[in-house]
Amino acid sequence: MFIRILTVSFVLLGFSVQNAGAAGDQVSPPSQPWSFYNGPAGVFGYYDQASMQRGLKIYREVCASCHSLKRVYFRNLEALGYNEAQIKNIASEYTVVDGPNDEGDMFDRPGKPSDKFVSPFANDNAAKYANNGAFPPDLSLITKARAKGPDYLYALLTGYAQPPAGEHVSGGQHWNTYFPGHKLSMAPPLSDGQVSYEDGSPETLDQYARDITHFLAWAADPYMEERKKTGLKVLIFLLVFAGVMYSVKKKVWKGAH
Amino acid sequence: MGSANREKFDNTVVEWIDSRMPIFTILNKEYGVFPTPRNFNYFWNFGAIAMFMLMTMIITGIILAMHYTADTKLAFDSVERIMRDVNGGWLLRYIHMNGASFFFIAVYIHMFRGIYYGSYKKPRELLWILGVIIFLLMMATAFIGYVLPWGQMSLWGATVITNLFSAVPFVGNWIVETLWGGYSVDNPTLTRFFALHFLLPFVIFAVVFLHVWALHVSGSNNPLGIEPKGPQDTLPFNPYYTAKDTFGLVVFMVAYAFFIFFAPDFLGHPDNYIPADPLVTPAHIVPEWYFLPFYAILRAVTFSINWYLIIGAGLCAYAFIKWMTKNKERESFFVKEYMVFVLPALFLFVLGAVIAFIPVSEQQFVDGELQYVGIARIIEGIRYYFTFDFLIPDSIRGTTEAVEMRVAIDALLIPISAKLGGVLAMFGSIALLIVLPWLDSHPVRSARFRPLFRIFVLLFTVSVGILGYAGSQPADKVYWSTCLGDAVACEALAHGGHGAGAEHHSDASATTIIKLDNTMLAQAFTGFYFAFFLIIIPLLGRFEKARALPYSIHEAVLGKEQRAGV
Ligand code: HEM
Numbered sequence: 039m040f041i042r043i044l045t046v047s048f049v050l051l052g053f054s055v056q057n058a059g060a061a062g063d064q065v066s067p068p069s070q071p072w073s074f075y076n077g078p079a080g081v082f083g084y085y086d087q088a089s090m091q092r093g094l095k096i097y098r099e100v101c102a103s104c105h106s107l108k109r110v111y112f113r114n115l116e117a118l119g120y121n122e123a124q125i126k127n128i129a130s131e132y133t134v135v136d137g138p139n140d141e142g143d144m145f146d147r148p149g150k151p152s153d154k155f156v157s158p159f160a161n162d163n164a165a166k167y168a169n170n171g172a173f174p175p176d177l178s179l180i181t182k183a184r185a186k187g188p189d190y191l192y193a194l195l196t197g198y199a200q201p202p203a204g205e206h207v208s209g210g211q212h213w214n215t216y217f218p219g220h221k222l223s224m225a226p227p228l229s230d231g232q233v234s235y236e237d238g239s240p241e242t243l244d245q246y247a248r249d250i251t252h253f254l255a256w257a258a259d260p261y262m263e264e265r266k267k268t269g270l271k272v273l274i275f276l277l278v279f280a281g282v283m284y285s286v287k288k289k290v291w292k293g294a295h
Numbered sequence: 296m297g298s299a300n301r302e303k304f305d306n307t308v309v310e311w312i313d314s315r316m317p318i319f320t321i322l323n324k325e326y327g328v329f330p331t332p333r334n335f336n337y338f339w340n341f342g343a344i345a346m347f348m349l350m351t352m353i354i355t356g357i358i359l360a361m362h363y364t365a366d367t368k369l370a371f372d373s374v375e376r377i378m379r380d381v382n383g384g385w386l387l388r389y390i391h392m393n394g395a396s397f398f399f400i401a402v403y404i405h406m407f408r409g410i411y412y413g414s415y416k417k418p419r420e421l422l423w424i425l426g427v428i429i430f431l432l433m434m435a436t437a438f439i440g441y442v443l444p445w446g447q448m449s450l451w452g453a454t455v456i457t458n459l460f461s462a463v464p465f466v467g468n469w470i471v472e473t474l475w476g477g478y479s480v481d482n483p484t485l486t487r488f489f490a491l492h493f494l495l496p497f498v499i500f501a502v503v504f505l506h507v508w509a510l511h512v513s514g515s516n517n518p519l520g521i522e523p524k525g526p527q528d529t530l531p532f533n534p535y536y537t538a539k540d541t542f543g544l545v546v547f548m549v550a551y552a553f554f555i556f557f558a559p560d561f562l563g564h565p566d567n568y569i570p571a572d573p574l575v576t577p578a579h580i581v582p583e584w585y586f587l588p589f590y591a592i593l594r595a596v597t598f599s600i601n602w603y604l605i606i607g608a609g610l611c612a613y614a615f616i617k618w619m620t621k622n623k624e625r626e627s628f629f630v631k632e633y634m635v636f637v638l639p640a641l642f643l644f645v646l647g648a649v650i651a652f653i654p655v656s657e658q659q660f661v662d663g664e665l666q667y668v669g670i671a672r673i674i675e676g677i678r679y680y681f682t683f684d685f686l687i688p689d690s691i692r693g694t695t696e697a698v699e700m701r702v703a704i705d706a707l708l709i710p711i712s713a714k715l716g717g718v719l720a721m722f723g724s725i726a727l728l729i730v731l732p733w734l735d736s737h738p739v740r741s742a743r744f745r746p747l748f749r750i751f752v753l754l755f756t757v758s759v760g761i762l763g764y765a766g767s768q769p770a771d772k773v774y775w776s777t778c779l780g781d782a783v784a785c786e787a788l789a790h791g792g793h794g795a796g797a798e799h800h801s802d803a804s805a806t807t808i809i810k811l812d813n814t815m816l817a818q819a820f821t822g823f824y825f826a827f828f829l830i831i832i833p834l835l836g837r838f839e840k841a842r843a844l845p846y847s848i849h850e851a852v853l854g855k856e857q858r859a860g861v
Binding site (some may be wrong): 080081109175179182184185187188218258260262265266268269270272273275277278279281283284286287290291295 | 333375378379386389416530534535539540541545546548549552553556557558559562565566569578600769813
């Protein structure tokens with residue numbers, strides 16, 4: 039019994055300590071209601087296609103000028119609810135460098151569904167050079183590459199603020215409540231009314247941040263829906279199997295005790 | 296191999312094979328009718344579960360290897376291609392990734408079972424040692440495997456851990472460069488790690504074979520820790536334990552599947568989804584959760600270990616062993632040899648500890664002369680003479696020559712640097728498991744009949760958990776602190792906070808800050824870890840009075856209705 043009390047008190051200690059520790063230069067982002075975390079432990083999570091389509095629009099009109107999305111194929115956009123023709127259309131708006139051709143030359147051609155999103159810069163150095171030495175990371179895995187990824191991304195995009203008294207941000211840097219160290223080399227990329235929505239959704243910073251996060255959460259974890267649906271089936275199967283094995287075991291052991 | 300008095304099989308094909316190579320006879324003997332104690336609880340499931348995990352890892356691992364590319368420029372991308380473009384690739388990778396964690400969960404429970412029920416004792420010492428070897432191989436395999444996806448934690452975890460070996464005297468640098476295949480963790484490291492990660496599981500498989508072989512010679516232990524006395528104490532393995540193990544395994548798989556499908560990245564670190572970059576160091580480098588207790592032990596040794604401490608510890612150990620092994624006249628030994636061993640040891644400990652632990656005290660100048668007051672004076676006196684500081688002539692103090700002399704003296708005085716000490720402590724903490732059968736001389740196996748041993752094993756388990764927590768936190772994290780002394784100065788300290796150099800005035804010397812930080816937490820529980828094996832277990836082995844053992848397993852099982860067992 040006292041072991042149990044000991045354990046519980048240590049766990050409580052752990053929690054209180056963790057909360058106190060969070061007061062350093064890293065602020066834990068508040069949790070947001072995401073559809074992909076739907077249900078207990080997110081077991082019924084699903085992606086909201088309308089939100090992802092709006093997020094794609096924001097990516098293409100805003101973020102894409104600095105950030106690549108190099109792990110996503112145009113054909114993957116099917117998951118956003120687009121049909122083949124629409125995807126072909128989106129892809130063809132990009133110019134892809136291909137080749138070499140029979141004559142040994144590289145050539146430009148319109149994008150195809152089997153291409154990946156085209157990166158804005160030829161290489162990392164070019165990306166840094168264009169951004170005052172700060173590297174805009176590829177966004178295809180961003181929500182997995184940060185703790186509490188989607189919450190963090192939303193908090194980051196909406197978390198720009200004036201630096202508190204006594205703090206200075208030098209040229210090219212911006213104060214952000216949620217960025218570790220607070221000094222971020224990305225200017226606030228989004229503001230109210232910046233991107234026009236066709237479906238009547240509010241054109242606000244808050245809505246933009248939710249939509250781009252939703253889209254990037256999908257980009258980082260495109261098999262989430264399939265994974266969770268399979269998981270439910272597997273769990274149900276295993277639970278039934280466990281029940282069967284339990285009764286088999288009971289039957290076998292009858293009289294042996 | 297036992298084919299002489301073989302029983303015939305009805306199936307002609309089976310009989311044809313068995314008469315030429317009695318594989319079915321052996322299988323039946325070892326897994327069919329194998330006599331197994333009838334009183335196992337569910338702790339006895341975890342060997343079979345570990346076996347299932349090993350097979351899972353090997354099968355998923357081989358398929359992953361078909362799609363993986365061991366090249367620093369391509370490794371991260373190839374893993375992401377598995378996640379996105381290979382059919383079922385995400386499932387395969389998540390099974391393997393979480394499989395490592397669940398393999399360790401199973402084996403940790405399996406090892407706890409071994410300690411709690413005294414399974415390591417005679418005649419199962421070799422069986423136990425083979426288990427510890429499997430555990431070491433698993434740690435090597437998992438560590439190397441974590442490097443393969445070539446994310447930030449892969450690179451930096453590998454850098455931190457492989458660097459440790461440079462503390463080994465004489466051959467340290469050679470070991471590190473051999474591991475790296477160069478002068479840093481780079482492409483040659485990745486390719487050799489891939490080759491080893493492919494190889495080691497099969498080595499594990501071979502050792503598991505030996506482990507199970509040894510098990511089938513001694514037979515299984517059981518929750519009572521008494522040997523079966525006859526057929527009434529055992530049951531044939533099949534169907535009794537095949538049915539029970541399968542049920543237990545399926546329950547375990549429910550938890551495993553939950554993580555695979557609903558929290559696949561929970562046990563991992565987000566930084567490993569950032570491609571490795573030798574130019575960017577992550578804020579906190581943490582190994583995977585199953586290494587954390589050992590990582591905490593590694594980091595707990597922040598002090599160098601001088602000869603005073605080593606000789607003091609040696610004397611204590613000698614006196615302790617003598618005292619423990621002396622049967623009669625323990626009292627008189629105590630009086631006589633106490634003076635010879637323990638007092639000098641204590642004296643040496645104080646000297647060694649002062650030199651190793653107490654930071655050079657606040658220096659105060661009075662009339663331009665360095666002054667030490669009160670206890671600081673004594674401490675500085677000890678330091679001056681016993682670190683042989685007096686050998687350095689006053690005339691050269693402050694010059695580089697003096698510094699060089701100090702370094703030369705320290706090289707002789709301190710054989711174990713803090714870094715080497717940490718490495719020794721970490722490997723020592725596992726080596727203790729190997730000698731556990733000889734540290735524990737108590738004739739009774741099961742903790743059920745050893746009330747004190749039981750409490751200490753549970754405390755030990757909790758403290759390994761706390762060490763794990765300490766391993767996950769930054770070393771300088773402060774859990775609790777208080778400021779003693781001048782109230783105004785304390786107030787200033789509390790508000791001046793970090794790095795406010797301008798606020799620092801002489802009043803600060805009127806305060807003492809007492810704090811509990813993460814390093815101290817790790818040190819306290821590292822101390823308990825070693826004390827458990829080196830002091831508590833030997834003492835209990837000698838002095839603990841066990842409760843009466845039941846006559847036989849059979850009798851105990853029949854009487855179970857009245858008793859509430861563990
Ligand atoms: C790859 C990992 C391992 C596998 C596959 C494995 C497999 C097994 C199996 C199948 C058994 C028989 C079933 C049972 O009693 O639970 C067993 C028994 C045992 N294992 Fe392991 N084992 C592994 C690791 C370890 C480790 C790391 C240790 C200890 C450091 C260990 C210590 C023992 C002992 C002492 C027994 C005898 C159990 C008894 O009868 O009390 N094993 N092992």
